[in-house]
Amino acid sequence: MKVNWRRLLISLLIVFLAGFIGSYFTYPGIQSWYAGLNKPAIALPNWLFAPVWSALYVLMAFSFYFVWNKSKVNNKVLVNECMTLFIIQLVLNSLWSIIFFGLHNISLALVEILVLWSFLFLTIVKFYKIDKKSAYLLIPYILWVSFAALLNYSFMAVN
Numbered sequence: 137m138k139v140n141w142r143r144l145l146i147s148l149l150i151v152f153l154a155g156f157i158g159s160y161f162t163y164p165g166i167q168s169w170y171a172g173l174n175k176p177a178i179a180l181p182n183w184l185f186a187p188v189w190s191a192l193y194v195l196m197a198f199s200f201y202f203v204w205n206k207s208k209v210n211n212k213v214l215v216n217e218c219m220t221l222f223i224i225q226l227v228l229n230s231l232w233s234i235i236f237f238g239l240h241n242i243s244l245a246l247v248e249i250l251v252l253w254s255f256l257f258l259t260i261v262k263f264y265k266i267d268k269k270s271a272y273l274l275i276p277y278i279l280w281v282s283f284a285a286l287l288n289y290s291f292m293a294v295n
Contacts, residue, residue: 140205147201148194154226155193158233165237176290192277196226199263199273206266218266221259228252232284242292249285256281 166182200222207215232252236245256278264271 140201143204144197144201147204148197150223151193151197151200151226154230155189157230161233161238165240169240170237173291174294176287176294178287178290180287188280192280195273196277199270202267202270202273203263214262215266218259218262221255221262225252225255225259228255236288242288242295246285246288246292249281249288253278253281253285 200219203215203218203222228248228251232245232249235241235248256274260271260274260278263274
């Protein structure tokens with residue numbers, strides 16, 4: 137399989153830009169506001185989030201790249217729909233950090249992460265129609281978002 141380096145680089149840049157936006161709001165909040173919250177029993181150590189998200193962003197970027205590369209051989213309307221869903225869920229991914237860490241709104245963040253989960257699920261379903269491996273690459277991400285939603289709810293319950 138020939139690699140389209142331009143598309144791969146753009147895919148990585150798009151996904152990691154979303155990650156950067158999220159971390160821009162997350163990092164300052166970790167040391168201040170978040171540190172003062174009551175932690176639920178299922179809370180994970182802070183150091184774990186950066187490597188997990190980095191790995192997930194790489195998987196997401198490759199998933200997006202593989203679907204994008206199918207635009208020459210598959211239904212372009214379906215591929216464009218897939219790419220649009222992916223971008224929407226990516227924006228929602230960054231928005232969660234803005235709401236939770238930037239606005240300190242745990243309840244609204246819970247609503248937002250459920251919307252994110254829904255769009256991510258739709259993205260996986262649509263990606264499966266285009267390229268199965270792209271859908272499979274997003275499974276760890278939806279599992280992590282599922283845990284994050286539970287964690288968000290748990291923070292809301294104890295604060």
